Structure formats: C-alpha cells, structure tokens
Amino acid sequence: MTEKPLNRPSRKRATRAMDGALMLLIVLLVVQVWLLMASVEAWLAGHSDVAAPAAIMSALLFAGCLGLLLLALRAERGARLSRPGKSRLP
Amino acid sequence: MSEQNQQPANDARLWREEFPVEAAEQGHVERRQFGKFLVLTSGAMLMGQLWLVAKDWFAKSTKAAWPRRVVAKEGEIAVGQAKVFTYPGPQDNCLLVRLGETEYVAYRQKCTHLSCAVIYSAAHRRLECPCHEGYFSIDDGRVLQGPPPRPLPKVELEVRDGQLIATGILHLGEGTDD
Numbered sequence: 001m002t003e004k005p006l007n008r009p010s011r012k013r014a015t016r017a018m019d020g021a022l023m024l025l026i027v028l029l030v031v032q033v034w035l036l037m038a039s040v041e042a043w044l045a046g047h048s049d050v051a052a053p054a055a056i057m058s059a060l061l062f063a064g065c066l067g068l069l070l071l072a073l074r075a076e077r078g079a080r081l082s083r084p085g086k087s088r089l090p
Numbered sequence: 091m092s093e094q095n096q097q098p099a100n101d102a103r104l105w106r107e108e109f110p111v112e113a114a115e116q117g118h119v120e121r122r123q124f125g126k127f128l129v130l131t132s133g134a135m136l137m138g139q140l141w142l143v144a145k146d147w148f149a150k151s152t153k154a155a156w157p158r159r160v161v162a163k164e165g166e167i168a169v170g171q172a173k174v175f176t177y178p179g180p181q182d183n184c185l186l187v188r189l190g191e192t193e194y195v196a197y198r199q200k201c202t203h204l205s206c207a208v209i210y211s212a213a214h215r216r217l218e219c220p221c222h223e224g225y226f227s228i229d230d231g232r233v234l235q236g237p238p239p240r241p242l243p244k245v246e247l248e249v250r251d252g253q254l255i256a257t258g259i260l261h262l263g264e265g266t267d268d
Contacts, residue, residue, distance in 0.1 A: 018121045025128040032135040036142075043142055044202075045240045046261030051146045055139040065132040069125045076118060 014079035021072035025065050032061045156246075156258035161196070162186055164252045172210040174199065177245055177256045184245050185210060185217070186254065187228060194254055196245035197231050203238040217242065 039054035161175040161184075173186045175196075183199040187210050197217060199207045206221035216234060217226040224236030231242035246258040 015117065015121070018118070018125065022121060022125055022128070025125060025132075029128055029132050029135070032132055036135050036138050039139065039142060041239065043146065046243075048146045048150070051139075051142045055136075055143045058136045058139040062129075062132045062136040065129045069129050072125060073122065076122070 011079055014076040017075040018072045021068045024068055028061050028065050028068075032058055032065075035061070156256075158248075159256050160253045161245075161247075161256050162254045164249060164254060170212040175256075178259070183207065184256070186245075186247075187217075189215075189228065192249075194247055194249075195228060196247055196256065197226070197242040198245065198259070201238055202233075202240040202242060203236070208242065 035054055035058055039050050042050045157178050159177055161177060162173055167173050167186070167188050169188050169190060171188055175184055175186055176182055177184050177196075184196050185199045185208065186194060186196045188194055197208070201208050201219040201221065201224055203219065203222060203224050206219050208217045208219045208224075208226065210216075210228070211218045214225075216228050217231075219225070219236065219238065222237050224238040225234040226232065226238070226242045227234055231244050233239075233241055241261070244260040245256050246260055248255045248257050
C-alpha cells in the first residue's frame with residue numbers, strides 16, 4: 001500500500017511535534033536533575049529549608065514533562081488517525 | 091488446495107505477530123518509548139525530592155535534643171594533640187583537638203568530600219584530609235583548600251567538673267542544629 005502525498009505533511013508534523021517535545025523534555029529533565037543535586041547538597045550542608053520549595057518546583061517540572069508528552073502523543077495519534085486504513089496504533 | 095491457501099495466511103499472521111510495527115512507524119515507536127522513559131525519569135527525580143522532604147520532616151519531628159556525652163577529661167590530651175571519639179552515634183567519629191591550655195575544639199572526622207577521616211596537623215594548625223589534600227580551618231571548620239564542598243560540622247563542647255562534654259553539632263553559618 002502506497003501512502004497518499006496528502007498524508008505526508010501530517011506525519012512529518014507529528015514527527016516534528018514529537019522531536020520538539022523530546023528536546024523540551026530533555027531540557028526540563030536536566031533542570032530537574034540539577035535541582036535534585038543542588039537540594040541534596042544544600043540539605044547535607046544543613047540548609048533543610050530548601051527541600052520543600054525544591055520539591056514543589058520538581059513537581060511542576062514533572063507536570064510539564066507529562067503534559068508535553070501527552071500533547072505530543074495526542075498530535076501523533078491525530079496524525080495517524082487521519083491516514084486512511086491506518087486507524088490502529090502499532 | 092484449501093489447506094495450501096490457508097498455510098500462507100497463517101504464516102502471514104504469525105509474521106505480523108512477530109513484527110507488529112511497520113518499518114515506517116519504527117521511528118515513531120522509538121520516539122514514543124524514549125519520551126515515556128524521559129517522563130519516568132522525571133518522576134524518579136520528583137520521588138527523590140519527596141524523599142528528601144520526608145526525611146527532613148521525619149528528622150525534625152522525631153529528633154530529640156543532642157545527647158550530652160563525656161568525651162574526655164580535661165588535661166587528658168597534651169596541647170597540640172588530638173583524640174578520636176564518637177558522637178552522637180557509635181559510628182560517628184569525631185576529632186577532639188587541644189589547641190591551648192584551656193582551649194579545645196572538636197569536629198566530625200568525616201571529610202565532606204568523600205568521607206575520608208581527617209587528621210590534625212599541629213605544624214600547620216589545620217585539619218587535613220590525606221585522600222585529596224582537603225584542608226579545613228581548625229578555628230571554625232571552613233574549607234581552606236581542596237575539593238571538600240562544605241565545612242566540617244563542629245561538635246559543641248562544654249567543660250564541667252573537669253570533663254569535656256559534647257552537647258551538639260554545629261554547621262558553619264547556622265545555629266546549633268537541635
């Protein structure tokens with residue numbers, strides 16, 4: 001079965017959306033790793049008051065990561081459903 | 091004849107079960123799995139942060155005051171000499187140093203870099219970590235040189251009835267940690 005040219009842009013768009021989401025996810029994850037390292041370091045130095053704000057920030061970053069992934073998955077699913085005869089996800 | 095026709099159909103179904111993803115979709119599946127892995131890792135980082143909060147909260151809610159413990163008798167060690175003792179737990183080695191006739195200081199012996207045991211250098215009047223040449227001030231435990239990221243925690247001492255009593259642990263720049 002050959003793909004119709006009409007569907008290629010949507011597939012490309014989905015791929016691009018997923019790539020962009022992955023890039024942002026990596027950036028958010030690096031920030032989160034740094035945040036954990038910094039707060040452990042501060043906690044070991046006796047500054048225990050940083051633990052709670054850092055946890056709130058980390059929760060926001062996690063929510064951002066989850067939201068990004070869900071958005072990208074939705075975009076991908078939308079593109080796949082628009083292809084004739086390819087309604088089932090692999 | 092019908093059996094011969096059925097055989098290729100079965101093979102095709104088996105093949106489809108073995109390889110459910112088309113080559114064109116492979117990139118999407120890999121991206122999706124990688125994205126899920128990243129989000130799971132993000133969740134693990136969040137768990138780490140929550141563990142830190144829980145540990146801090148648990149430590150604050152259950153911690154009693156630091157124990158008072160006799161660590162040495164006054165005059166037990168000579169000026170410029172040091173003695174190892176444990177405080178507050180039996181695994182927490184500390185170093186007591188006599189700087190003058192009536193001047194004593196004590197610090198945790200564990201280097202804040204990689205936990206090597208620090209020793210007192212009377213010649214240089216500082217605490218030295220022999221592993222990576224990290225030096226700490228004998229006056230307040232701050233880092234003078236080397237890789238240690240934090241000062242040495244100081245053991246609060248009290249002299250009473252000719253005995254040196256440890257009463258708490260002090261981090262540089264903060265009040266008594268109790």
